[in-house]
Amino acid sequence: MVTGASAGIGAAFARALAARGYNLILVARRRARLEALAGEFDSRHGTEAEILEADLADAAQLARVEARIREAPDLDLLVNNAGFGITGRFWETDVAEQDRLHRLHVLASMRLVHAALAGMTVRGRGAIIGVSSVAGFVQSPGSTTYAASKCWMNSFFEGLDLELKSIGSPVRLQALCPGFTYTEFHDVAGIDRKRISAKLWMSAEDVVAASLEGLARGRLFVIPGWRYRLLVRVLQFLPASWRRAGAIAYARRTRRDRTRT
């Protein structure tokens, strides 16, 4: 199952998995996009794709997807990917949007992973990829709740991994932490791509290739791209006061750039 399969990283996961012969369950709100993708797999790879149109931020629609996972006797892989960004100072943003972000990133992730692990741990096989972000390693004023939700994802997956290891379970988990990836994400969040150095962009296909390679190697944290791996490593070694000063300077600069346009 791939959530958020109608675009970007989710669609790239679906394509890569179909090419490897997986039958898929595709989840997102835009049914027409999912249908087009399913048609592509059928003609190219002869694999099947079931479509689940659902807004995962809606409790009733989320429950349908959870039920589908619980009744799947042989779910090999869940890619918990659906997500979006909100930019701006927290108190100036729309609180209903913030509510939606937390329902999707935190509550839906928790419920879908719970449903998947209930079956996988009994069967003694399976894997879950949670699409997090390099933002999960930092505090990011201007996208505070986005980064906080990805910090939660990293901590959730690391804790679950320890629980699984404590019972010797072979079920594998991965927190995939991409940096800037060229998808519709920035259109949805209203981020001007021109402000981001060309060197930092990765393709969704490269991110997915790194994730699947990391899964084969049993890596819990996968950070695609050497620049981002280096960045995370450096940030982890910096004193907290330097990280805070850097975050404040970055927030001021981004705000200045935004008000100029």
Ligand SMILES: NC(=O)c1ccc[n+]([C@@H]2O[C@H](COP(=O)([O-])OP(=O)(O)OC[C@H]3O[C@@H](n4cnc5c(N)ncnc54)[C@H](OP(=O)(O)O)[C@@H]3O)[C@@H](O)[C@H]2O)c1
């Ligand atoms: N792009 C980046 O630079 C970047 C970097 C780090 C991490 N990420 C993470 O990567 C993941 C995928 O993002 P992307 O870059 O591929 O963005 P994208 O191209 O905008 O795709 C987002 C996907 O999530 C789905 N989605 C959004 N809200 C949903 C909801 N309420 N219910 C069900 N599906 C929903 C969208 O489908 P519908 O609109 O059809 O529902 C779409 O398929 C996200 O978790 C994001 O935080 C992205």
